[in-house]
Amino acid sequence: MSVAQQHVAPLRFSLADRYGASPTQVAALAFVALFLIAFLIVPLGRVIFVAFTGPEGSFSLVHFGDFLRTGLLREAFWNSIYVAAMTVVLASIIAVPLATILARFRFRGAALIHTLGVVPLVMPPFVGAVAMQLVYGRNGAINLLLLDWFGFRIPFMDGLNGVIFVEALHYFPFILLNLSASLSNIDSAMEESALNLGARGFTLFSRIVFPLALPGYVAGAALVFVKVFDDLATPLLLNVTNMLAPQAYLKITSVGITDPMGYVISVIMICCSLGAMLLSALALRGRDFATLQRGGGGLTRRRLGRFGTVAASVFVVVVLAVTLSPHIGIFLLSIATVWSFAVLPDGFTLAHYATVFREAGPLISNTLLYCGLAGLIDVILGAMLAYVVLRTRLPGRRLVEQVAMSAVAVPGLVLGIGLLRTYYDVKLPFSGESLATFWFMLVIAYAVRRLPYALVAATAALQQLHVSLEEAAENLGAGKFATLTRIVVPLMTGGLLAGFVTSFATAAVELSATLMLVARASDAPIAYGIYVYMQSAAGRGPGAALGVIAVLVVSVATYLAYRVAERERGLKSRELF
């Protein structure tokens, strides 16, 4: 009966004992790691390597010296910093009051503000840029009216102003959403206990509310800074080239893939992106408080006074009008015969849509194919990585996760350059085509850049799936595979779908990596098509029509993702755990 003797010597430690992992899980982690090494680390390493390699082939800072000696590049650097910083300021001016109204007051327009939080995001900034020229430009609708009535213009769209304006309108939701989340996480008991101890008014705000809301604001602001700093498409479409991203693009595309300056600019851009992220992380270290107690539900909402209601309403309506103006503008442009030097188009036509449907079929089908594949890759890799990270103790899993997440801070342009340079000399079998110019490279670039979204979605889905649900299945006789297919996958579907849609929708309007990697027109996705059409006056109509289609696709996708997420939350909230 006694088994003690057999087991006196410790059992040999297997993978399962030490790391709680099966060989399949080890293989999954290795696969994700290899993908990231091949398509993120090596390309970025290549970019950095080239930037630091002198003419003789040894380590050298000579290119950075050249960068500093070139007036145009120095100017471009400061312009990029200025634009990114000013965008954060302008976006804050829009977003902070909105978030405050939402969190602090009972306001009937709350639903409107929530809408404001998504409307700009469904339209890529470079699509909006052209419409914004027509509405706010020197000879746009607003300035023509101002000139007519008051005899002056406001240079909304002149030079860097235009970039700041377009970007702020597009990215302010990042601050709004993050700050709102922070504010709504402040338990009313925190505020009440401060009131109870005698703090009120400014003291209450500066000592309690502001410090507790700061993490959300800083996270949102840092994200805006990085996104704007890295954006290539908006300045290009507004014809602003004296910024870093356009300079890098122009160097690579006009001088050539071997010109080191593009790589130097890339390295500087990565450093600035990572620097901003790091700075915000440092600023927030130890300050990301978990403030929500059980049953807490944000600050107490007060009723707004009559004056407050009017002021808030006017503010919200103005912001909404300005936010919607690129959407309206692009729609008008897509059905306009001629719209130039006029408040409104001269006449209306559906010809642009006819043109688009005649010519742009491949653009749309390419987009669906590329972004669908990219979304699929992201969901699979994201789910695999999330599972390994949360359900095993394999060494290195956190590192792989961090590398995957860091793709957020990698400019699309830089990744594009890196992939191009790394895989340019790799030839495909049979056709002999370069791997870098093969259309699948676009899919990979999209997948790498969007992996963080899918990873976050998969991690969230898996975190909500209590490990005992899997153990119960094993306990009742289901092996690892049956548990995966019957329990884990069905319960993660909602989250994975949301991750897929987010990856898909954001990839559909990605332009910076696309511009670097599209080798021929027949391989181009819709974002590239819009860009090309918009280059010529005659193409603006069809370009706008394509833009409307892109906005519709992204809107539908975003709405679907939202619905799926809501449904999931509904299901989960009725559960016990």
Place this chain on the structure above:
Amino acid sequence: MPGVSIEHITFGYGAAPVLDDVSLDVARGEFFAFLGPSGSGKTTLLRLIAGFGRPASGGILIGERDVTREPPWSRNVGMVFQSYALWPHMSVAKNVAFGLERRKFSRAEIERRVRAVLDLVGLAALADRRPAQLSGGQQQRVALARTLVIEPDVLLLDEPLSNLDAKLRVEMRAELKALQRKLGITAIYVTHDQEEANAIADRIAVLDQGCIQQVGFPVELYDRPANRFVATFLGTANLIDGMIEPGGRFVADDFALDGVGGTPGPVCISIRPQDITVTSPDAGLAAVVTEREFLGSITRYRVRRGRHVLLVDIPHRRDGQTYAVDAKVGLMIDARQIAVLR
């Protein structure tokens, strides 16, 4: 219905193992409880029996079968999880049928057994509901039905009642006990609630810091605790360190009791608060009341004699004798009720 033998189980890595050389026999058909505070290793031990985690050394037998190296899915051990772990995407019937499907029963047989077990737990009418549509008590029954339907060799229950409100918990534990009797199944029940363990279990193993402190019948554990931990974890006890003198007299400073017995030397004695009676100060050990708490059925006094502070429970009677704070009283202690601890 086999029993369970745990033989010299050690589990965990590093210097402080979660379980340290634990051995235990659960008889067939017995309702057994693992009782201990959080972190005592009781849930870990239960999970090892189910196959979640593998011991660093030692073995587990179910009946005559060594399952130490078997994966969870082939052990035929039923576990009811603390969170119930009902799958939210499946109906009640689907949840219950899952284990039978894994065992390749025919569809008709699965249907028959699912209906039978749902009848058993009184949920036949709710077979098509989703878990989220059930109350806590109903979810608990589904979890139980899902486990019982596979006819496991051992039923493992991990604090199954901790998510229920107090009244339902008392009802469910009686029901659980009756069900276990009816099926004659070997059951192991993990809890940190000594009252629950006393009420439900035939025998209890008290665990603390990864070691078994004592195994025994509930009354035995209460009346003859093996050590300080068991004495204080099961109920309230006055622990006094002192010496047994030759002749069986216990002495600690000016606190002396005749007739305690045992081998002479340093010991610790345990006196339950209800085993001390209070009389007038001229009889028994003189002491002073320092605090008084009225708890309903009893009044709990804190009395001091020298450096010793004792809890004394006096049954409450309407218009009965009470003692004010600072009152001088005499304490009578029945030496036969005293437990001498190791």
